[in-house]
Amino acid sequence: FYELGGDSLSAMEIIISSGLKGLNASDIYRGRTPEKIAAIYLANHARNDSDNFAVQNEKAKQFPHRLTPEQNFMVDYQLYTPISTMYNLFAMIKVDKALFPADQLAAAVNKVLKHHAVFGTIFSFNADGDIVQSFHPELVEEVRVEKISEFDLRLVKDDLVKPYKIIGSRLYRCRLFETEKALYLFFDVHHTIFDGTSFKVLVGNIVNVCMGADPEPDYYYLILHHREELELTPFYEESRRFFESRYSEKNRVSRLKTDHESRDNAVSELHGDLGVIPENLKLAEKSLNISRNEFVLTAFALAFALRENASELKFAWIYNGREDVESLSTCGLLFRALPMALSISDEMDIRDICAAVAAEVAGTIEHCCYPYINKTSNVVADDMPYVLYQSDIRDAGPAGMAFEQIDIRQNHAASQSLMDLEVLDGKSGLKFSIHYASSRYESATMEAFADIFVKVFRILAAHTEQRSLTFGMIREQVMGKKSFFARLLGKH
Structure with a gap:
């Protein structure tokens, strides 16, 4: 399925079109072909035949x-x-x-x-x-x-x-x-x-x-009940082994180097416009054979590698966890935090890097029933960067009914991670925000990283041709130019 260009969004399109209650994205990623998907579905959901979902929910x-x-x-x-x-x-x-x-x-x-x-x-x-x-x-x-x-x-x-x-x-x-x-x-x-x-x-x-x-x-x-039942299945144990065999390596760089060590947990944030033309971005995604989410993850990974001068990386990304029709209309904390581990060298072509990112996404979604990060990470001590791509909540209403969101303050703010990067995709274009522990990072450090991320994102968005583009070439383009924030603030 995903080897032909499928992703989590197209998986949901299949689920909605099928009308099969309980069919989820993990079934599709595991099965990959119609015959195997059907076999997994019948094996997993036979227990639901005698009871409709509304009755089970009650x-x-x-x-x-x-x-x-x-x-x-x-x-x-x-x-x-x-x-x-x-x-x-x-x-x-x-x-x-x-x-x-x-x-x-x-x-x-x-x-x-x-x-x-x-x-x-x-x-x-x-x-x-x-x-x-x-x-x-x-x-x-x-x-x-x-x-x-x-x-x-x-x-x-x-x-x-x-x-x-x-x-x-x-x-x-x-x-x-x-x-x-x-x-x-x-x-x-x-x-x-x-x-x-x-x-x-x-x-x-x-x-x-x-x-x-x-x-x-x-x-x-x-949904809570089904997740509890899933913990008792052989596939849950298979998923545990999948994550532990691939992501337990300790020698990967898993955070931006901090400026300070502190028990304080103050928070700061950066916001900006990614400045890409949506039509060009779609062409680049088609050229690179990746989804919008995978595009964001690739840009972050390259920026992370450049900032830390690292070739072995590990970070986390957020999968919204809406795997079936039933969860699409449900309120709750349903997302999954999934790991991403990559090896990147200057000689690698961007298409090979994108393929590696897509394979990571496919594998972790397939096995997302096992909450590897939440089971193996200690609070603060094992913090990794988190990356999230989602549509803007201000576009939540029906078409043509945009809502105006009013800014309000929080007087007891604190950081919920060492750092996280969010890309919002809305009617006004793509924007990014970075929230970070300001008791551990200087603002200049985060501005420098944001600058690299924006440059990488724009380089990838402009890559709509079949010509080669290596990580080394991206490094040369990014690391020698004036800061995005310096230009924004008029600094020389």
């Missing part, structure tokens, strides 16, 4: 579930800087009153909050001292329209994001403000029950309900 809500390894990792990292908003995912969206009346929007928000099980999810300790999650729908708070002036909203909005008590309390906040000019919908959800894709699902369902449709089905607790 059954799964009736008992507690262990936190996933991804959730446990976040709880551990949160405890490193406990009174902080390091894992708060928050947004304030401005909505035109002419689009939706306040009462209609409030009713839609309340219906959707009750619909998605994560908003009724509470963490607690079981008899063995493990943290578990359970469903308590009665704890979902009703959202009411709060009338306020534009002037007062400016004073209130920057004090809305607050730390969470992780155990025994709701892990979200939602408020709806109405001013003389507009409606403002505020969400703040702890990352342990939510991810970036969830935000798009949430906003999409609110719009659907406002327009008279039902929300798309949510299967959060069934």
Whole structure:
């Protein structure tokens, strides 16, 4: 499948077109041919024949579930800087009153909050001292329209994001403000029950309900149950061996060299426009035979290798974990953190490097049921760079219904990783952001890395021909030019 150019997006197209409940991307990557995919599907999903997914989901809500390894990792990292908003995912969206009346929007928000099980999810300790999650729908708070002036909203909005008590309390906040000019919908959800894709699902369902449709089905607790069942299968053990045999090598460079060692966990960020023409980028992707996600990962890997002058690399990337139709409409922390290990030399052609990246992506998605990074990494001590490519949440509404996102401040910020790079793909083009532990990196270090990344990205985006382009040639083009940030700031 992927040897013919398939990727996770085309895998989802196959899944949606097939209409087969429970068919997931891992099945497709494992099977590769229609016959083998069918055999895997029949073997894995025969147990679901007697029960539809909605009934199974209701059954799964009736008992507690262990936190996933991804959730446990976040709880551990949160405890490193406990009174902080390091894992708060928050947004304030401005909505035109002419689009939706306040009462209609409030009713839609309340219906959707009750619909998605994560908003009724509470963490607690079981008899063995493990943290578990359970469903308590009665704890979902009703959202009411709060009338306020534009002037007062400016004073209130920057004090809305607050730390969470992780155990025994709701892990979200939602408020709806109405001013003389507009409606403002505020969400703040702890990352342990939510991810970036969830935000798009949430906003999409609110719009659907406002327009008279039902929300798309949510299967959060069934997904938890299926992941627990998967841990008992031979393939889970096979996946453990796959990761341990390929990614346990200790001699790879797995982080940008830090400027300081510190227990402090302050955070800073950089933002910029990648400055590429979308049409050229599509041509380059076609020429290099890689997906947009693989393009971003390749650019990061080359920038990482150049900055550290390293040939053996290891870093992490985020796979959104929406592997089947059921998860596409579900809110929850469903992503997978997957490793990427590469060997790069000056003589390697860019197409060979891209092929290596694509093979890494395919192999780790195939075996993503085993959470290798979360099971083998110690908080802070084993931090690697994280790379994420996703569409801009501001484009979450239906076509032609863009939302204006209002900037709000968090007063208890802390870093959730040593560094992470995110590329947002939206209607206004491709942009990047880098969040990093400013107690361990100087701003100049991150600016220098961002400069290299932007240059590499643009070089790859311009490579739309079949001519050879080696890593050594990229090195010569990148390392001798004036800094992107120096030009931006007018420095000489």
